[in-house]
Amino acid sequence: MLSLLLFLPLFGAIHSHADDAAALDVSEASFDCIREMTPVRGFYVANLGGDLDATLAAANAPEGAAYPPGSVVQLVPGEAMVKHSPGTSPATKDWEFFELDTSSEGTSIRKRGYADVVNRFGGNCLACHAQAKPEWDMICEQGHGCDPIPLTRDMIVLLQKTDPRCEDNPALSEAEIATLQALRQAAEAGAATAE
Numbered sequence: 001m002l003s004l005l006l007f008l009p010l011f012g013a014i015h016s017h018a019d020d021a022a023a024l025d026v027s028e029a030s031f032d033c034i035r036e037m038t039p040v041r042g043f044y045v046a047n048l049g050g051d052l053d054a055t056l057a058a059a060n061a062p063e064g065a066a067y068p069p070g071s072v073v074q075l076v077p078g079e080a081m082v083k084h085s086p087g088t089s090p091a092t093k094d095w096e097f098f099e100l101d102t103s104s105e106g107t108s109i110r111k112r113g114y115a116d117v118v119n120r121f122g123g124n125c126l127a128c129h130a131q132a133k134p135e136w137d138m139i140c141e142q143g144h145g146c147d148p149i150p151l152t153r154d155m156i157v158l159l160q161k162t163d164p165r166c167e168d169n170p171a172l173s174e175a176e177i178a179t180l181q182a183l184r185q186a187a188e189a190g191a192a193t194a195e
């Protein structure tokens with residue numbers, strides 16, 4: 001009986017999230033080649049509701065702004081944040097976090113959720129992104145107050161250049177290929193210790 005009482009409120013919370021996710025309808029088809037999104041200072045944005053201008057206005061606001069519902073933000077092909085309608089998830093400012101698997105076949109969603117999504121390196125998305133000063137709406141970039149990620153700018157650009165979903169990936173130098181191999185090994189090691 002006690003376990004039932006504990007379970008019911010939890011079920012209610014999960015249920016309302018599912019409803020809201022359905023309202024925006026985020027699925028594997030919502031994600032594609034990262035470089036077909038719109039670049040902003042090294043990361044990429046899109047808007048699933050078609051209001052790209054509103055997303056760009058938030059991304060380019062000099063003092064920061066709340067991103068509008070439907071906004072998709074990605075730095076690397078394997079991770080994304082999607083903004084849901086107001087009230088969906090106050091703890092994450094209505095952002096849903098995604099970990100994606102990408103291949104030439106397309107995208108599959110490895111993990112999605114609000115407060116409890118953990119990335120390949122064992123880090124909780126919200127724990128870092130919540131460190132961004134309030135005016136930046138959980139967007140970390142550089143200097144917004146988040147703990148750093150273990151990727152250099154060169155590595156980030158390389159991951160963007162090699163998104164397997166893109167049809168026009170540029171040829172890589174030998175140094176880039178070596179960097180990419182080191183990155184894959186680090187990600188695999190991270191995934192193994194995060195299990």
Ligand code: HEC
Binds near residue numbers: 140
């Ligand atoms: C260790 C802290 C940390 C963790 C854990 C983390 N991030 Fe980030 N994330 C950052 C930082 C810092 C940046 C900015 C990096 C840069 O621009 O050089 C960033 C950038 C991003 C961006 C681009 C927009 C922005 O905020 O700059 C997205 C989208 C993103 N992360 C999603 C995720 C998702 C999804 C997860 C979990 C699966 C996750 N992150 C886990 C720290 C983290």
